[in-house]
Amino acid sequence: AGCVNTCSSSITYREKKLSTMTNYQKVYKYRVVAPTVHNSSSFPLDSILRKMAGIIYLFVVALALSSVDADSYCQLNNCKGRPHTLCLYPSPKPANQCVAYKSASLTEEEKNEIRLLHNKLRNRVASGRETRGINGPQPAGYIPPLEWDEELAEIAQRWANQCTDGHDQCRNVERFPVGQNVGRKGWSNGYNAKVSEIVQAWYDEVENFDSQVVPSFRSSKKLTGHYTQLVWGETTRIGCGLMRYKRGAMFTVHLVCNYGPAGNWLDEPIYQTR
Template identity: 35%
Template structure:
């Protein structure tokens, strides 16, 4: 089995503002101030022919969406309440205003435009009007023989992203590094970004020679922003203006209005 997780690092803080008139015209260059093309500009509506005849896009039904959102929020809650440590045993600080992550159909549709290409790699632009600084985590598994279920695979991918908590530290939480060359941390920081309010994902299964391949793409409302906090530390939920989430301790209620912009 071959397993390839990857991470996406912002090279510079984005500063462009977006016009509300762009709507869903993903070919409008205003959506991609750092350069395009936008992955959903004339994007694929089904797996590409190069994916092969056996390619299958997994439907993101309610149970799949709930699994992804629930796991993200349980991991966010663990960090927000100060119960997650790094590899040296140092606890990460509590988060004073970490949003409860919710599903976003538009982000999921744009993630699908990437996954349907069956080419492992980050797209250059995935922004929307609501989320002009969208982030992305990707992962791929190649295997022969017995497959694991799609649900188990997605859970494995998300937990593997989060496992980068062991190599990150509190300094990275206080300010995302601008010149970092160590082990991957960007999947973890993406998952626990306090201003990330929405997520949308896609999974495509296809064959590549003798290998079965499962390619998973998740897009987020806000990417890792260089020299900005991943989350603001403080007593858990202390800055939430609409109260705390009873299901996910330490996170703000789903009514909390948090801007997904720098």
């Protein structure tokens, strides 16, 4: 399995157990899925449109999700023929592999928690206060705050509802290409994992990130792509989905976050430095 995107040629995912803690009652495991890396040189028109997305969006009225027809996503032609998630999975119900699921949505409190934590971490880097990483500290720069996007959240939730590994094949919207971070955390004695812990784990990849890559992004053998998408300067929108379900003996919290416009474009700046 792997993550596939309209702008990637070959994508794989790796499993990273950030921590395994065992005592008489509980065990937790954490898994992250490597995000998509995009090659903008192979898609020059898409790169131009992506840069314009922030301007175009000012003239776009957000769709009410209740009125969004799955067929409209089936007609989108921005993923090189790959089926869109909302077209491939038209039912909002959790998939059969979501064993004994508890919930298939984020609360308003959790949505706010995710957005605020993203912006707190983005601001930490933008202000030059992140000292970790190879050749740290990370350079200060312009990284705008993220706004919650219900369309991105709807797509993320639909993918989370499949209770599967990796990334969906197509999550793009008419406004822009969409990036994605996926992670899960589980305990053996209940749904104790918090969404903030998964987001923080994505950000903590900064420890492996070389600050000299900021002016021109390139992929790394070390797991850093969740961090770079999280702090990508041209990304301004976020929407996430959540599934709580049993995975073997583990009570699993599975988080999917979609970002627009997408980050992780090869040879482009992660953000503009000061």
